[in-house]
Amino acid sequence: MIFVNQNNDTTPAAVQATLAQVQPRLAELNWGHGLTRNDIRQQMPDFPLPLYLRLPDSKRYLNAAEVSHAVLTALQRADGEFLTGDESASLPSEQEARDMGAPPAWGPDPLLAGDVEDGNSATDTEGLDASTDENSELQTPQ
Numbered sequence: 001m002i003f004v005n006q007n008n009d010t011t012p013a014a015v016q017a018t019l020a021q022v023q024p025r026l027a028e029l030n031w032g033h034g035l036t037r038n039d040i041r042q043q044m045p046d047f048p049l050p051l052y053l054r055l056p057d058s059k060r061y062l063n064a065a066e067v068s069h070a071v072l073t074a075l076q077r078a079d080g081e082f083l084t085g086d087e088s089a090s091l092p093s094e095q096e097a098r099d100m101g102a103p104p105a106w107g108p109d110p111l112l113a114g115d116v117e118d119g120n121s122a123t124d125t126e127g128l129d130a131s132t133d134e135n136s137e138l139q140t141p142q
Contacts, residue, residue: 010050012075018048019071026064034060040067 029035029043037055041047054074061067 015050015054015071018051019068022048022051023064023068026067029064031061031063034062036060 025044026040029040035043036058037052038057040055040061041052051071054071055061055067056070059070061070
């Protein structure tokens with residue numbers, strides 16, 4: 001079978017169109033104990049490369065719906081975003097997490113979210129005039 005996406009177009013619209021074409025063939029595969037992307041390619045040699053590359057290498061899929069979900073969420077996984085759509089709205093707030101007994105590290109990083117403290121380093125004293133500079137006392141008079 002020839003799929004629409006033969007030029008390996010990886011735009012989201014092209015991937016969705018290709019996935020829609022492949023979906024009926026995926027449903028016909030023998031899923032048994034699950035298939036990896038290599039197993040899918042073995043049973044379906046013309047499985048499109050853009051879809052193949054969006055699937056994790058070692059994950060086993062139990063049906064065509066799981067493959068579709070993995071292909072459609074591949075960009076979010078690549079960017080480190082594991083939640084899409086309304087799923088992120090179901091995350092508890094920081095206070096709700098504490099009330100449920102979540103670990104104390106839930107929420108913003110205390111090292112990055114706290115107030116800035118003056119460490120008396122050279123970068124903290126940039127722009128001060130020479131009379132208050134620590135190094136001005138160490139200079140010998142001429």
